[in-house]
Amino acid sequence: MTALVKCELCPRYCILDNGQKGECRIRVNIEGKLYTLTYGHPCSIHIDPVEKKPLYHFLPGTPILSLATVGCNLHCKNCQNWEISQTEPYQLETEFIEPEKISALAIQYQCPSIAYTYTEPLAYYEYTYECCKISAEKGLKNVLVTAGYINEEPYKRLLPLVHSANIDLKGFSEEFYRTVCDGTLKPVLKTLELTKNAGVELEVTNLVIPTMNDKDEDFQKLCEWVVSNLGKDTPLHFSQFYPRYKMTHLPPTPLETLLKARQIALNVGLQFVYIGNIIHRESSNTYCPSCKSLLVERYGFNVLQNNISQGKCPKCNTEIYGIWQ
Amino acid sequence: MAINRRKFLSYFLTAVITKYGVKKPSLIRQTYAIPLPNKKVLIHFTTKNKNNIFSPKPSSWIG
Ligand code: SF4
Numbered sequence A: 001m002t003a004l005v006k007c008e009l010c011p012r013y014c015i016l017d018n019g020q021k022g023e024c025r026i027r028v029n030i031e032g033k034l035y036t037l038t039y040g041h042p043c044s045i046h047i048d049p050v051e052k053k054p055l056y057h058f059l060p061g062t063p064i065l066s067l068a069t070v071g072c073n074l075h076c077k078n079c080q081n082w083e084i085s086q087t088e089p090y091q092l093e094t095e096f097i098e099p100e101k102i103s104a105l106a107i108q109y110q111c112p113s114i115a116y117t118y119t120e121p122l123a124y125y126e127y128t129y130e131c132c133k134i135s136a137e138k139g140l141k142n143v144l145v146t147a148g149y150i151n152e153e154p155y156k157r158l159l160p161l162v163h164s165a166n167i168d169l170k171g172f173s174e175e176f177y178r179t180v181c182d183g184t185l186k187p188v189l190k191t192l193e194l195t196k197n198a199g200v201e202l203e204v205t206n207l208v209i210p211t212m213n214d215k216d217e218d219f220q221k222l223c224e225w226v227v228s229n230l231g232k233d234t235p236l237h238f239s240q241f242y243p244r245y246k247m248t249h250l251p252p253t254p255l256e257t258l259l260k261a262r263q264i265a266l267n268v269g270l271q272f273v274y275i276g277n278i279i280h281r282e283s284s285n286t287y288c289p290s291c292k293s294l295l296v297e298r299y300g301f302n303v304l305q306n307n308i309s310q311g312k313c314p315k316c317n318t319e320i321y322g323i324w325q
Numbered sequence B: 001m002a003i004n005r006r007k008f009l010s011y012f013l014t015a016v017i018t019k020y021g022v023k024k025p026s027l028i029r030q031t032y033a034i035p036l037p038n039k040k041v042l043i044h045f046t047t048k049n050k051n052n053i054f055s056p057k058p059s060s061w062i063g
């Protein structure tokens, strides 16, 4: 009888029979051993502006090589990338690209950093890890864009190779994570704390879905948690929801809701609060938390001016959280 | 909740299996997976096996 394999990468702890794939569809038990099916097979590679991740405190205005393999260990009903995140490996035609080639592509296209993004980089863990290792050796920076649903031990192993991360805090209740994402909240909070404590440049994104996580007290609780556990210098992005996948019955988030969320976050004491997926000039700029002068002006994904000099406000010399060069 | 349901079913099945004297398969814990970098290896594997790992299956073994 072939052994069952228990995958301990993420809090789902899938127990897999021979030939069976995990919830992420990426990992499979083949005769008592756990294999990853998507290693070296990215389904998407693009060059994006770093602002698209969104990262507003990390090398503004630079291009970032962004890649993903299929699969995800969460199943959010509103997934924007469900065609790749909720599909089977090899349903999409892919070619083998070794980690060395990924960093070579970044260098070739003059991208100072690489983003593991679009689906879930912590589920295609081994590929993320190898690419990060080789890229870091070549002087490139590594960025995770993730839902943060991973166990502590493997995450701690990856963190020293990571420079920046945008982690989703999709809601602030177990119920939201259970009903919308098919996951749990607690491990995500742990991942956020580990990331910040490791000195990785951390930005947090909260996608605001009408009727699901858009109440004042939802924002209040989330922001208070961020201030007390990650610090008031943590950039927070409220993003506009757009009807997709299994949530086409809900309307896009109104601008007023996003502005209200931003105001609550500022009142709670957060220093850098942005709204995204929607054009609103003031809420996409970075201002100095001390003297309020304009530091980075953005329009959409474009940087119109960047006045930060050596990581500091040019007027009052306040150090601004982020990686600026 | 998915995990608890799975755990419960796992205990339940184990109990049933033990009662009927069927040998319980061993359980190997693994955090890191082995890369299967070459598509050909995989296709080769599936043609040799009854278990077609490409076919969509219920995503957890008892759930
Ligand atoms: S990484 Fe995939 S296989 Fe492993 S426990 Fe999570 S969902 Fe299951």
Ligand SMILES: [Zn+2]
Pocket (backbone or CB within 6 Å): A288, A289, A290, A291, A292, A293, A313, A314, A315, A316, A317, A318
């Ligand atoms: Zn200033």
